[in-house]
Amino acid sequence: MSHHIVEAQDLIFNYPDQTPALAGVSFRISHGESVAVVGANGAGKSTLLLHMNGYLTPTAGRVRIGDFLLTKATVREIRRSVGMVFQDPDDQLFMATVYDDVAFGPLNLGHTIAEVESLVAGALETVGMGHLKDRPPHRLSTGQKRRVAIASVLSMSPDILVMDEPTSGLDPQARRQLINLLRGFHHSKIIATHDLDMVIDICERTIVMHDGRIRADGPTREIFTDSELLESCRLEKPLRMQDCPACGNAPADRPSTIG
Amino acid sequence: MSAKIDRAFYDIGHLDNLAEADTPLHRLDPRAKLLTTAAFIVSVVSFGKYEIAGLLPFFLYPAVLIGLGNLPLGFLLRKLLIVSPFVIFIGIFNPWFDQVVVLQLGAVNITGGWISFISLLLRFTLTVGAALLLIASTGFATICMALDRLGTPRIFTVQLLLLYRYIFILIGEAIRMIRAHSLRSFDRRGKIAYQVFLQMLGNLLLRSIDRAQRIHMAMLSRAFTGEIKVVRQFNFAYREIFFLLGFSALFIILRVTEVTAFLGRFILTLWAGGG
Ligand SMILES: Nc1ncnc2c1ncn2[C@@H]1O[C@H](COP(=O)(O)OP(=O)(O)OP(=O)(O)O)[C@@H](O)[C@H]1O
Ligand SMILES: [Mg+2]
Numbered sequence: 156m157s158h159h160i161v162e163a164q165d166l167i168f169n170y171p172d173q174t175p176a177l178a179g180v181s182f183r184i185s186h187g188e189s190v191a192v193v194g195a196n197g198a199g200k201s202t203l204l205l206h207m208n209g210y211l212t213p214t215a216g217r218v219r220i221g222d223f224l225l226t227k228a229t230v231r232e233i234r235r236s237v238g239m240v241f242q243d244p245d246d247q248l249f250m251a252t253v254y255d256d257v258a259f260g261p262l263n264l265g266h267t268i269a270e271v272e273s274l275v276a277g278a279l280e281t282v283g284m285g286h287l288k289d290r291p292p293h294r295l296s297t298g299q300k301r302r303v304a305i306a307s308v309l310s311m312s313p314d315i316l317v318m319d320e321p322t323s324g325l326d327p328q329a330r331r332q333l334i335n336l337l338r339g340f341h342h343s344k345i346i347a348t349h350d351l352d353m354v355i356d357i358c359e360r361t362i363v364m365h366d367g368r369i370r371a372d373g374p375t376r377e378i379f380t381d382s383e384l385l386e387s388c389r390l391e392k393p394l395r396m397q398d399c400p401a402c403g404n405a406p407a408d409r410p411s412t413i414g
Numbered sequence: 415m416s417a418k419i420d421r422a423f424y425d426i427g428h429l430d431n432l433a434e435a436d437t438p439l440h441r442l443d444p445r446a447k448l449l450t451t452a453a454f455i456v457s458v459v460s461f462g463k464y465e466i467a468g469l470l471p472f473f474l475y476p477a478v479l480i481g482l483g484n485l486p487l488g489f490l491l492r493k494l495l496i497v498s499p500f501v502i503f504i505g506i507f508n509p510w511f512d513q514v515v516v517l518q519l520g521a522v523n524i525t526g527g528w529i530s531f532i533s534l535l536l537r538f539t540l541t542v543g544a545a546l547l548l549i550a551s552t553g554f555a556t557i558c559m560a561l562d563r564l565g566t567p568r569i570f571t572v573q574l575l576l577l578y579r580y581i582f583i584l585i586g587e588a589i590r591m592i593r594a595h596s597l598r599s600f601d602r603r604g605k606i607a608y609q610v611f612l613q614m615l616g617n618l619l620l621r622s623i624d625r626a627q628r629i630h631m632a633m634l635s636r637a638f639t640g641e642i643k644v645v646r647q648f649n650f651a652y653r654e655i656f657f658l659l660g661f662s663a664l665f666i667i668l669r670v671t672e673v674t675a676f677l678g679r680f681i682l683t684l685w686a687g688g689g
Binding site for chain 1: 430434553554555556575576579582583586625628629631632633634635636637638639642643644647
């Protein structure tokens with residue numbers, strides 16, 4: 156099925172003030188793949204992700220989602236299949252209560268009231284926010300807002316999940332829940348993050364960005380063992396793959412290592 | 415300074431918090447409350463310029479609502495006080511312009527100006543109070559939904575709803591900026607220099623536009639087509655009919671008959687009869 160393919164061809168993007176944010180980015184993500192996008196601050200991760208649902212229009216180059224080229228004519232259709240979690244959850248929540256916010260997408264997609272209720276309850280349950288469903292979202296803590304933002308996307312059952320730093324600001328348990336949740340989501344995922352340990356858990360493939368270009372693109376394990384590459388892109392090995400700071404043992408000697 | 419703004423911000427939100435309670439008044443269909451409030455305001459406003467006695471019985475309505483909805487009287491009075499300077503300013507010159515003596519209490523002459531000023535204050539307290547009570551017992555978003563169900567053009571209700579949402583964003587941005595400024599302006603004690611203030615104002619505008627755009631984007635990515643939908647079943651049952659018709663009838667009676675005068679005469683007669 157070519158349904159959940161995401162393809163970028165020679166994407167170039169300059170912000171209106173002429174800041175070059177993407178300088179020729181190409182990749183192809185096939186159905187069901189989970190891909191991490193990592194890189195230093197300002198490397199262009201968020202900018203790249205905002206192209207995936209047509210929020211930004213590339214200065215040059217093309218984006219294909221599924222069977223469609225992303226254009227003005229197809230953007231509506233594409234936004235229904237791409238679920239996007241923004242870096243700042245305040246950008247994502249706009250309704251008067253948490254419940255209404257999570258119900259917003261399913262209602263627009265034309266589900267019946269009963270369906271909407273079960274979708275919303277399910278999504279809120281998954282992120283553990285059911286007990287706050289009547290609160291106004293703008294008066295939650297940042298981590299709670301992020302969880303609601305994630306629920307508001309999950310409730311639409313998107314074909315492709317695009318997330319910008321989904322674990323930042325989450326407490327350890329919420330982070331673990333989210334990781335388990337994302338593992339269970341079998342459609343394509345693109346996740347921009349600084350949480351490299353999460354990448355090990357979820358993404359089999361990693362794209363490393365540096366100064367608006369792709370520096371490396373390959374299996375996560377290979378990338379994270381290439382110290383030279385990581386260092387030149389202002390990254391570090393995930394904690395789990397570093398030598399133990401307390402006992403000095405290499406990760407291979409420790410029993411519980413996945414890396 | 416920023417603490418004060420924070421506090422005001424909190425207070426706006428607090429009206430919505432009150433609306434989350436679960437009392438007989440809160441459970442009432444919002445359309446009933448909206449229409450009753452409208453009837454109340456129309457009746458109060460339609461009184462003559464010099465009316466005082468006729469307005470007094472209308473305080474029954476807010477009293478009943480506060481009782482039914484278990485709402486904090488002190489908080490609502492504070493809200494009223496905040497807006498009151500505007501009205502006082504509008505009415506304060508009446509006593510100078512209108513010096514005709516209409517009433518003499520012993521040696522004190524009471525002019526038409528004073529009467530109309532007091533009447534204005536009463537009407538302000540009643541109408542704004544009723545509107546505050548409506549929001550505190552219903553919530554702004556739900557009022558918009560009710561307007562929508564009552565046939566208000568959709569474009570209008572959606573605008574109203576988004577306006578309300580964006581006000582919070584705008585205030586939130588402003589608070590964050592002022593907070594950031596006050597944390598780094600040690601000796602100035604939170605006073606903002608004119609130059610800096612201009613920059614902050616421009617910055618606030620740009621930030622708000624950016625944010626509004628991103629929120630619009632978030633709405634589009636959730637299949638927004640210009641119509642805001644919510645899951646909320648409204649139920650206009652006997653309770654609602656009773657509430658609406660009961661109060662409306664009361665307002666009409668209070669408006670067309672001189673209840674206060676009648677009561678006064680009644681008591682006088684009783685007194686005379688007894689004595
Ligand atoms: N609205 C904007 N206008 C102009 N330039 C921008 C804007 N947003 C980002 N940039 C610039 O574009 C480049 C890429 O930014 P981007 O937000 O994509 O980085 P990022 O990889 O997501 O970084 P982070 O890890 O900090 O989130 C940066 O040089 C940044 O300064
Ligand atoms: Mg970013």
